[in-house]
Amino acid sequence: MSAPPMPAKRRAWEKAILTRPDLLSQMASAVGESYHIIDPNTFAANLADFAAVFDECGVTGRIRYGYKANKARAFVRACADAAAIAPPSRYGVDVASAEEFGAALAAGVRGEEVMVTGPAHSDDVLRLAARHRALVALDTVEQVSRVLEHTPTEHLNILLRMRPDDPTTRFGMSGWGLQQAVADLQESDRIVLRGFSFHLSGYDVWPRVAMAHRAIDACQRAREVGHPADIVSIGGGIAVDYVEHRDWDTYRARESGEWYFDGKTAGSLYPYSTEVAGAAMLERILCDSDTTHPESVGVRARSSGLSIMIEPGRALCDGAGISVFTVRGVHTHTDGTDIITVSGTSMSLSEQWFDSEFLPDPELVDPLGSQPRSDTPIVRHPAIVAGATCLDTDLLSRRRIPFSRRARVGDLIVYPNTAGYQMDSNESEFHQVPVPPKLVLHRQASPTTWSIDR
Structure with missing residues (x-):
């Protein structure tokens, strides 16, 4: 069959x-x-679609291509070309290694347009980030302590990664850990807390809206104790529509082991068609209100003078x-x-x-x-x-x-x-x-x- x-x-x-x-x-x-x-022309068009949503919502947006999604130099050069004619910090690249960092620089991306994510950054990555004025996400109290103990000679701009309500994730800080990191960073004049970040599994809009509100709240509290805290990164996880919705619904409803050579259905499947995807999903995250906040994420970001960063990979390669x-x-x-x-x-x-x-x-x-x-x-x-x-x-x-x-x-x-x-x-x-x-x-x-x- x-x-x-x-x-x-x-x-x-x-x-x-x-x-x-x-x-x-x-x-x-x-x-x-x-x-x-x-x-690369399609990639550049996807970049422009996301930028247009930020503009339509009146939000200062930063788009960082998740380099891990595809190692093509042509895509990174497209980011550099777009950045050359765009407002400052609009486009850039999200990297997780010294090698990706170097490749981004070689393709023409400026250091301040680089976002460094991933766990337990190496000394080489931190040195590059400080030297080139990149932004680094730190996701544990131990990472923060290590950076404070070995402070680079130049300023290091960081985000603190927030932990979602997911007991299975190994990334991010919450509760006491996040408060402790914010307090510890007050003692340094070279480690600059620029804001907060998060990354969620799955492709749903509303969990991202809720976490974005939490990150905005965290920025406001950090400002009260003297941190600049002007950036919220909502990560990636922007859905892509590969097929028509009706075909995806049919497949999910009827999937059978008889369709597969080994008789086993897939353990998990990417959602090949969703209610909302691509730039339209970003628009929903920025512009829709939920029951816990009368104002949207976009309105709150705009009124607080915050910029919103996204780190899409698959969605830019769509x-x-x-x-x-x-x-x-x-x-x-x-x-x-x-x-x-x-x-x-x-x-x-x-x-x-x-x-x-x-x-x-x-x-x-x-x-x-x-x-x-x-x-x-x-x-x-x-x-x-x-x-x-x-x-x-x-x-x-x-x-x-x-x-x-x-x-x-x-x-x-x-x-x-x-x-x-x-x-x-x-x-x-x-x-x-x-x-x-x-x-x-x-x-x-x-x-x-x-x-x-x-």
Whole structure:
């Protein structure tokens, strides 16, 4: 039994690429059988959409791209290019290592446009942050004490990360710990408390609204004892709509182990369609009021002279990349399922490594460009997609995808919307096979102009 179709929402550039099998074949000939294509213009448009929401809500906004979502230098350069013509501190990058920090600087991002997150920062990261006037989130009392004991020679701007009401998280401070950190920081003239941050699991609006109000309250209390406290970071977790809502509802309502090759449903699934996503979700967080506060987060931030920072990763990469694999073999399993073996591995489609499944359907492309006759009835050919390794678990798609024809050796399988966390979160040179390169589209010159991301 095959799974139901899950057609992806596709941007115009991607639809155009799928009509150019000659271009896809040319890319494969130039760089190898597996590769990713990224579109920095779409990434830049997503940046602009979030900025427009801040402007419409009258809120001073700071947008920091979560670098971990995709390591493409082209995306970080897009942040730097946007920052060059925007109000100060509008755009930047969220990093969690000295290597990411250095890569952001090399791409043209200024130090003051860098937000440093993550636990237990290394001395190298703290030195870079102080030297380049970056902002650092500290998430434990012990981190605060360590920074105070080893105060850098230059000013260090910090946020204190607040712990949500979640007993399973290991990040953030609450209650006594947060109060103690604020009090301890009064003793330093070089560690500057710029505000508070939080990051929530899940993709719901109202928990973020509630935490944002708590962070604004914390800023107001910190100001009363002399701290500048002018920034609230609400983190990431901005949802992305990969498929139409009706298709996602159908999948959730009917999901069956019979759809999957191993007979097991996914342990967890990303919400591939939500009530509100992208920039519209930010608008809800900023502009909607809840029962506990008559004023919205945006109104309170504006009246208090606070700026709101967001750190989206997946949401900025939405629609900005696809992944291409070449079919190496097709055979039929004893249960009648076609197994398509492709170049590359499931490590280049990272969702599979979290007891999950990447649901938007891939497209099967004939590199010769042949198309079925329009009057030919479509006969579905259920198939799973496997990587070219010795691992039984190396499956890019373990659900039986209802392809419109049977795959052939040499075909291309194109996975949609993979820029956010899919391309390189888990990639490695397993079997000494090179990691698939990222190819950057340059639409301003020609739809067929591209280069390797470096």
